[in-house]
Amino acid sequence: MAKGVKVAVVSTVFAVMVGGAGYGAYNFVSALTKDGSGSGGVRSGPPGADEIAKTSKDFFAAWEKGDAAGAASLTNNSTTAEALLTGYKTDAHIGDVRITPGKATGATVPYSVKATVSYDGKSKPLAYESKLTVVRGVTTGKALVDWQPAVVYPKLKAEDRLVTGESANPSIEAVDRSGKVLTKEKYPSLGPVLDALREKYGAEAGGTPGIELVVKHPDQTPDTSLLTLAEGKAGKLETTLSATAQAAAEKAVKLYHQSSVVAVKPSTGEVLAVANNRTDAFNAAFEGTKAPGSTMKIITAAMLIDNGVTSMNGPAPCPDSAVWQGQTFKNLTGMQSNEGATLANSFMRSCNTAFIKLIDEKPLTDDSLTLEAQNRFGIGEDWKTGVVSFDGKVPAVGGPDRAAGAIGQGQVQMNPLNMASVTATAITGTFRQPYLVSPELDDRKLATAKGLPYNTASQLKQMMRMTATQGTGAKAMAGLGGDIGAKTGSAEVDGQQVSNSWFTGFRNDVAAAAMTEEGGHGGDAAGPIVAAVLRAAG
Template identity: 70%
Template sequence: MGKGVKATVIGSVFAVMVGGAGYGAYNIVSALGDDGGGSGAGGSASVKTGPPSKDEIKEASAKFFAAWEKGQAATAATYTNNNAAAEPLLTAYGEDAHIKGVKITPGAASGATIPFTVKATVSYEGKSEPLAYESKLTVVRGKTTGRALVDWQPSVVHPQLQKGDTLVTGEAVDPPIEAVDRNGVVLTKAKYPSLGPILDELRAKYGDTAGGIPGIELSIRHQAEGAADTSLLTLAEGKAGKLRTTLSASAQAAAETAVKKYAESSVVAVKPSTGEVLAVANHREDAFNAAFLGKLAPGSTMKILSSATLIDNKITSMNGPAPCPNEAVWQSQTFHNLKGMAPNEKATLSDSFARSCNTAFVKYADEVKVDSLTKEAEDHFGLGRDNWKTGIPSFDGSVPASGGPDTAANLIGQGQVQMSPLNMASVTATAMTGRFRQPIIVSPKLDDRELATAEGLSASTVAQLRAMMNRTATSGTAAGVMSGLGGSIGAKTGSAEVDGQSKSNSWFTGYRNDIAAAAMTQDGGHGIDAAGPIVAAVLRTGG
């Protein structure tokens, strides 16, 4: 998800992205039946084809808007290409969400897409509040009827709605919280927008514990089991209970600013001496917490863990051999380095790590057992056991014992290896201190949860990893990004080729004194192009 890696054959070696909407997912138009079920679906002598005309787009959207404004859910649904999915949500909009007096104002069309604003009133048990937001829709040609129809997506009704979601107004499921950082600074969605989903999860889990009282709210109820509601509007204030987090307001502010510069980016910072999460930020259209839940190949940032595997299994050492040829073949799969990288047959592991030479690691695939990397990840770095309890939902990383070409690909962070920025920040913290401290965002004392443990690393392995990461940060591939950062520093760059993407995913992880951070930017290029500047910005805060 190493730097510049590109195998000759693209297949199982490359990671398939999974996660939330937009995180390796794709939209499938589910209109397989009657294209909306409205009149004109059958018996037509000729069916129109091709893109809808300007007039058709205007007419179809106008009919849909008019029916929606009148609360005629069944009629509005017939103007979409998925009547069965559209009608329940449009019905819930008026009945369960108690949204009335809807006024829709369309904007100027851009091709077949029309932006629009919605103004309405939410009324429930004598409480009323105005509601206003923006959304958009696209008009398409019905596949069987040839009619111009609204391409149905839940986001048409509200931009934060996803498949399976619905809208409800009533007493909130969970009491509100006043989340504060490690120093008592209040953390709000308004000031720290990317904390929104995280604050929702914290509220769902700790709202009762914090001692709050529920209010009346308009919320999105998500389909996924256990997913926290997303509050959209408060009609009657409840009483918020105070919840202390491990976050640092200064680090969080820097993280939020940094990810905004790159689309589809996520970053996590942790305190290596404690495992406390200092910052978590995402800049994504789908609001998915990819920082904690993303599952993507980490590219050459994985070479931290791979180097530890080589060292701990006495295959080589920091100053031991790790030749870097132009290419390396493993079970008919050919691997290359970053374009323009000069070969070095006399390279040490430190040399190849600092330059992010892929072939040096691939060449050792013969000496690494199928499960060596898996055992290193589980036993020493605490990854892949599905037992992290951070305080909110998170992914623990996955380093499966893969045979075939993936044995080599896993060593350079491709193949079947999957990580999140949280996982890689933890890997860096473990490499830096020698101890695995499971990341947490709230104290385990709140709910007596048992944290994951692992053996950690020997003093010798830590010394070698830190020396190699420091070299990478001061004179290797990360030097330009880490320039100007004082104190004890180290880093590793990474990029991961993903089948179907024009650019690789950008990865970067690094540490400075008692803060370790990792970032990922989908379709961001090399590690230094996007993820690197994000991490450096967070490290500058010092936590």
């Protein structure tokens, strides 16, 4: 039959069916539209098991072939997916991809990937596991892969890229103060710190770059190394860390989620340990910006003494409540009032109202606490520790926030590094900016502050000793020998049911501070962490 005749016949049949067949014609037309759902519209509802299997199978097949556009078309974000899948081959130089799917759980399909990374004549196998989820396309109704960077590699986050090439920085062999090698395998929470040290000091340490597969991040975060194809020469980098103290810190923070701790040597400012137990890779121990609660009373007490308001054995009444410019402040539940309390007694019991009642005494002003923190303790003085750090914030404020700042709330922000340094300054009278790497390596200038008068430091140290043996820190510090002292803190945070736990203390020539998010009272979570580190390092 001629082509024209076929077309005519089909057209005639179609016209007859549409014109006179009613329901049957409707089904025929419906079958030729959209996705064959039978309704003339897009499909809805969760994808079925058959759709999940087909979509994931087709996606894996396209990925294995290096067909980035084809694989991306099976996702719900084809533009972003295509860019990352293209870079998988062209930038990361990953080929010979073989994907083995596992058993689906609902719409989620786990899978293992085996591939080869090749660059400049060097090759190494790459193996990892990930998963994807199949969803219903909002506009198309098609079953599509819900696009996330982790589909390509589980450690990828938004805007991360996989790249293989010569290392941006030579690798380093970081060693502690005694020459012991520090690795992220042995000290997991040091991973981000070691990456940062490599980023900054790789060249200065004298190493030569190798060839690596890395995750490149969109911000200033150092590359994350995934696979080394060719070893470079590692440069040796001496740090101030103590392997013994670091091991204790790593173990201690594991006991409490979202915890961080720092230990320093008061006589030098050297950082002995830094550890974090967090769900992210954030170095909260150095970069955190949280209200420190009553650990701030170390600085507030110093302000009161330095300005002649009171002294360790001078009056600091502790009523049940105190009102400052219309806001009422109270003590922790269960604390008995003591109108005849001294500063030492109110300090070791951590009485909020005692400090609130004294902050309007002459000659104190809105900026007195700020000046004390900055000029005496070096807070806010642009610390150069060797890696990125936040050096504390005690702004000059009026109103209720002035009172709140005196007890470590309001606009005051600190981290364990800051509070370990505050303790070190309090017990020695000298501010020595904490550092991880000697400033002699890169000629950087450390921050300075004038420190405390001898009389003030002596009183602070004695009040911290009393807190560790008779006050709120006694339970956590029990069993520690030597010269010990402490200060507890709990900081209320909007939206949290439980306060953040803070604790700082010293033992001989070691000062440490810890913070546990939603850890409760200072002695409950942060206290045992600090005590464990002091026990090992002090």
